[in-house]
Amino acid sequence: MTEPIVVVAAALYDTGGRLLAARRSAPPELAGRWELPGGKVEPGESPERALVRELREELGVDADPVARVPGEWPLKPGYVLRVWRCDLRSGDPLPLQDHDELRWLGPDEIWSVDWLDQDVPAVKDTVSGTA
Numbered sequence: 621m622t623e624p625i626v627v628v629a630a631a632l633y634d635t636g637g638r639l640l641a642a643r644r645s646a647p648p649e650l651a652g653r654w655e656l657p658g659g660k661v662e663p664g665e666s667p668e669r670a671l672v673r674e675l676r677e678e679l680g681v682d683a684d685p686v687a688r689v690p691g692e693w694p695l696k697p698g699y700v701l702r703v704w705r706c707d708l709r710s711g712d713p714l715p716l717q718d719h720d721e722l723r724w725l726g727p728d729e730i731w732s733v734d735w736l737d738q739d740v741p742a743v744k745d746t747v748s749g750t751a
């Protein structure tokens with residue numbers, strides 16, 4: 621069996637403990653739904669490097685992956701999602717690519733956005749403080 625393609629995503633928190641959510645602008649079947657920012661790991665790239673690259677490209681920030689949230693979650697066939705808690709090193713996130721809105725969610729606001737179905741279990745585990 622071929623290995624799944626790994627999609628890495630960031631649980632990025634601000635100093636107030638709010639989690640960053642990003643609204644996808646494409647493709648049409650995912651547009652308007654919210655996700656943790658990130659993207660596919662490229663061949664030969666480590667997941668952490670991929671995450672740093674994606675956060676630079678998509679949000680214009682420098683961030684450090686600090687801890688993986690245990691587990692992985694199935695996406696479309698052949699793809700799995702893995703999440704890292706990340707610290708923001710510099711920059712203010714902007715929706716530069718793939719997203720049309722960003723929102724910082726406090727602990728009481730986590731479920732106020734329409735997360736992609738496949739992100740719901742990942743976000744649950746992320747905010748339950750397992751990382």
Ligand SMILES: Nc1nc2c([nH]c(=O)n2[C@H]2C[C@H](O)[C@@H](COP(=O)(O)OP(=O)(O)OP(=O)(O)O)O2)c(=O)[nH]1
Pocket residue numbers: 627628629650655656657658659660661674695696699701718736738739
């Ligand atoms: N980044 C990200 N992608 C997710 C999440 N949940 C989810 O189903 N996906 C899907 C959407 C896409 O089909 C795929 C990741 O693709 P992407 O478009 O973000 O990745 P990328 O930047 O490497 O894409 P590309 O334009 O280079 O093809 O995984 C999530 O929480 N974060």
